[in-house]
Amino acid sequence: MKMLRKLFWTVLQGFVLLPTIAIRDSNIVNRKMADVPQFEKPIGNQTFHIGREAVLGCSIDNLGKHKVGWLRAEDQTVLSLHERVVLGPRYSVNLDSPSTWQLRIRPLRAEDRGCYMCQINTQPSMKWQIGCIDVYVPPDIINEETSTDVSAQELDNVTLSCKATGHPPPKITWRREDHEQMLLKKIGGRDFYKVESYVGSSLPLYRVDRRQMGAFLCIASNDVPPAVSKRIILNVNFPPTVIVPNQLLGAPLGTDVVLECTVEAYPNTINYWLKNRGEMLLDGPKYVIGEDRSSYKVLMKLTIKQFSKHDIGTYNCVSTNSLGKSEGTLRLYEIKLYPSSQSAAEVNVGGLTEGAVKQNPAFSDSNKVFSRTFLIFLLVTVAVVERETM
Structure with a gap:
């Protein structure tokens, strides 16, 4: 009976003291939790431009006597231990008061793109969090994979190519250097259509025409300045074609007469004038010979000083290059003037x-x-x- 009474009082005493024990244990747990470091906020992901400085911040509450380290997440390479930098002069660590440990990388390289780990040496297991860096790189044209100046025969198929590096991947835009519209033709098509620009790493030119020859600009851009460009010249080879606007010309005696022919050809031509299909005319007191060149066109001019009866006859403008020869014919006659009365x-x-x-x-x-x-x-x-x- 005494034993039962003693057991009863013991159990009753335990129930009475139970809240006090629970409060004491809770205080112990809270005190231990307060002694453990905690991350205040995520590091986050950030974007930087190549050549500049990248900064990642790791905010820690209640660090105490614990140490902070930075590692490259991909291969677990240690970059720093607390305030001591382990890897290279491009890396530095500083404490941004009161509790943010900053990893700085300068100058930033393309290979620095990736994720980085902020680690606290807690026991029994370490605490860590990760933040990532994206490195923007301006475009750069790859000369080895980009067309140089191109020469083609008229009606051949031609493709101009342009390749560039950069991050994000660059967009390639083609334009004419002279700001004229580009003439393009669909494969199998016969008619040209005009565009201000063309987007793509390759510019296809189907059955190329003399009107398409000129300087093209390959422009690479990815919204990271500066954009870059390369100049590519397209030459279209074809034999001479001579156009005579006025085949029959008349002039009064004693005046200066100008004869003109337009030549279209590439490569450049050798041009000269013949009289009555025999005599080659030379620049001098009697004849003034000149040329105005523009792209594949040449305007041939022959000025005859003091037109006389001896100058009446047939004149030929002759043009020749490595692909062929062509000529035009002009006939010159006298216009008689009568007395005004x-x-x-x-x-x-x-x-x-x-x-x-x-x-x-x-x-x-x-x-x-x-x-x-x-x-x-x-x-x-x-x-x-x-x-x-x-």
Whole structure:
């Protein structure tokens, strides 16, 4: 009976003391939790430009006597231990008061792109969190994989290529250097269509035409300045074509006469003038020979000083290059000038000139009076003869 009574009081005492024990244990746990370091916020992911400085911050509460280390997450390479840098002069660590440990990387390289670990040497297991860096790299054209100047025969198929590196991957845009619209043709198509620009690493030119030749710009951009470009020249080879705007020319004697021919050809041509298909004309006091070049076009000019009867005849503008030869023919004739008192009119037929002289108005009126008088005289005479006969 005594034993049961003693057990009862012991159990009762335990129930009474139980809240006090629970409060004491809770305080012990809270005190131990307060002694353990905690991360205040995530490191986060950030983007930086190559060549600049990258900063990652690791905020820690209640670090106490614990140490902080930075590692490269990919291969667990140790970068720093607390305030001591382990790997290279590009890395540094500083404490941004009161509790943020900053990892700094300067100058930033493309290979620094990746994730980094902030680690606390807690026991029995270490605490850690990760933040990542993305490194933006401006574009750079790869010369080995980009077209150089291109020469092609007219109607051949041509493809211009342009490759570039950078992060994010660059966009390739093609434009003409002269700001003219580009002429493009769909594969198998016959007609050209015009565009201001073309996007793509390859610019296809189907059955290339002389009008497409010129300088093209390959522009690489990825919103990371600066954009870069490369100049690529397209040459289209074709034999000469001669165009004569005026094949029949007339001029008064004593004037200067200009003869013109337009030549289209590439490569560049040798151009000269012939007279009557025999004599080659040379620049000098009598003849002035000149050329105006623009891309694949050449304007040939021949100026004949003091046009005379000796200069009447046939002239040929001749153009030749490595792919062929072509010529145009011009015929030069005299335009006759009449004295102003005669009011001459010119009638030109096939290079020949005929003068159609208009009569003087006074001379014409006197003729009319004479004709009327003569007619009256004739009628009077006939009447007299008839009367005498009767």
